[in-house]
Amino acid sequence: MAEPRRRGPSAVGQHSRDDYARGVEDESKPSEGPHTVVTQASEEPPIASSEGEYLSSLARGSALLLGAGASVGVAIWEVVFGDLMVAYARSNQIDPSLRKLMVLFAGIGVALPLISIAIYWWTHRTRPFDAARQLESAAWRLSPLCVAIAVPLLFRWQIWKGRDIEFLVLAAITVFTVQKLFYRALVEPPLFSAPSGPFPTTRQRAKEAFDRWSPWLPWVFVIGLFAFYASYFSFFTLRNHWNLGTSAYDMGIEDNVVFNAMRGELLKASPIFGPDGTHLGHHATFFAYLLVPFYAIAPRAETLLIIQPHSSVRQSSRFSSSREIASGPTKP
Structure with a gap:
């Protein structure tokens, strides 16, 4: 009796294996078309280091620091010459010498951050991109000082006698601006890193004490x-x-x-x-x-x-x- 002939792989089976192999090979490649298969985890886009970006960061940081310096300078002038400032605010008239002093105080307030920016930029000139970002971060951290010019005015009641509406408008604008600037400032990292030695322990104890007493602070x-x-x-x-x-x-x-x-x-x-x-x-x-x-x-x-x-x-x-x-x- 003749042995049954061993049948080879059928054409259908051969085609199925070939199709499966091609399918596995095709799946390892990203498909082209409107429905692209994502094969790798999305990565954060790299931080652009173009010249325009770091120049814009440098411009924003410098503008904030110079504005804060000028505001603080004029605020100091308002405190030193309080009575004369009251007369100036009510009558919009000021002696030319006092006006020059006010400009001098504002100029000193601008010169100090300008010199600091120049020194910082010179010492970090080899890393301009990092220096620009750090400068802008520090500027946002100090941005609430830009409103310092309005604080002495609000605490001089002689200016606002009979001008309740003007006072409320200025106070509302000042408070709203300070709130937004503080929110923006607190997003940035601290200006100085935590010191080493016994200070971190003291700092930790102060934080624990604050957390412990915070319900009573209000x-x-x-x-x-x-x-x-x-x-x-x-x-x-x-x-x-x-x-x-x-x-x-x-x-x-x-x-x-x-x-x-x-x-x-x-x-x-x-x-x-x-x-x-x-x-x-x-x-x-x-x-x-x-x-x-x-x-x-x-x-x-x-x-x-x-x-x-x-x-x-x-x-x-x-x-x-x-x-x-x-x-x-x-x-x-």
């Missing part, structure tokens, strides 16, 4: 500002009172009402209604009884003047009351 900040505000206005209010700047009539009535309230009387006002008269028919100032515990510490007019800026309950009436007491009785 309260400390608010209470501290409240104490400063109350102390500041108490000082000037008392000085105005001792210089006979308060209204003796209104101050005497208020002091007498609180004094009698401390003794249990019903808003008794002896100076204007006699020994049995009461202030209740004119003003139901029952708030005087809340002042009694503080007034009892030192029962005199100065205590009421000190309590006034400390009171946070009567914020709406505090300004009008203080203006009335300071300016005297209201004319009919």
